[in-house]
Amino acid sequence: MAQSTQAKKNRSVLVFDTEEVVATKLSSYIADLSKQYIGQKGNFTVVLSGQAEAYALRKLVDLYADSVDWSKWWVFWVDEKVVPLDNQYSNYKVTYDDFLSGLVNKIPTNQIYPINYTDSAASVAGDYEQRVVNLAKKGIIASTESGFPKFDFMLLGMGPDGHFASLFADRPQRYNQADWVTFLTDAPEPPPKRITFTFPVINSAANIAVLAIGKSQADTVAQSIGAVNGQQCVYPTAQLQLEANGKLTWFLDKDAASKL
Template sequence: MVESPYKDSVDWSKWLIFWVDERVVPLDSDDSNYKLAWDGFLSKVPISPSNIYAINDKLSPEGAADDYETRLKHLVESKIIPLSNASGFPKFDLMLLGMGPDGHVASLFPTRQQRYEKNRWVTFIIDSPKPPPPRITFTLPVINSATEIAMVVTGAELADTVKKTSGGGLAPGSTPLPCMEVSPEGELTWFSDKDATSKL
């Protein structure tokens, strides 16, 4: 995407960039998802800075989540982001997700209550089991309102979780993992390597 001919064939003016989840750290921190995206992608393509919606890294986790949700609501009111007719939550064209060995997606962890949030668009966590602990995250209803979700899953450390997600290895009656509850209104496409799918 960042090299010709792909870079030159995309209408970048139509791109709006958001973060499904983000660590509440300075944007120039090596722990920042923004910095990772900027260094590897955003700095290499002509997307207007006004179309890139980073979190306010000067706020507390709760404040950053409230601010991000408020900004999303303003964009909905301005008819820039549509609402899903089915769910009433904002409807993004594409979400890029991964998952952890514990089955978390975004910053929705199996052992944390944020995974059950049904009303908020954006919530926060201050005790993420994966460092750094303070984060904000889209809620599952927002994630599942997406038109398309690309789930990128690579590495042998995810093989057991991929097996559980595919219907094997989860004890009967167990609570589904957050990754198992990703079910967008549109298409869900998995991108996996041989290591991640080695136990299927």
């Protein structure tokens, strides 16, 4: 049985008994959003993370491979390591191995947007931003009134220090309010070269799901959701202030939620 709290408008926390149940409920949530947005506007723009979320995406394929209209999906990554796409650190590779490989010929390849790899993080970031800009100009990705892209859905994991994407607490990219995509060459965990959507882009998404599993994330979850509830928080999650129309849903197992 899920526990749910509504801390602020359009924000909720869902707690389930096991990782398996979390994956099942999250898959249902994504499938419902897909149907909703395809029905409303003819496509579904999805931003994925990679590593920690792979098991949930596998469940999505297991349960909905034949019922979701995958042909209307457009797939992006909230951040990426600047490595070749077949490198073990690549978020694209993890996502392909655990998710996209189960949907071969279902999502058109020209609707899947991994990075165009070069050794320059700055060049990779500039190229990725321009590709998203082009899709926004065509109306494939919606836009906010302030001009940032408004993706339909983002699936985020959370680092042990509470960071999202590659927006680390002690790196200046966290405070970038101008660019859509930024880069860093000195990430505090390997590999050092990364690109990432900025907080204004993350915050502009219509729907965000944050996934946290296990006791190792309990302290960070407690601090971060405390910030959502208006309490003091030392983690960057406090920066995740969504616009009025955005929805933020935390999907937790009971271990991750054990210190709430």
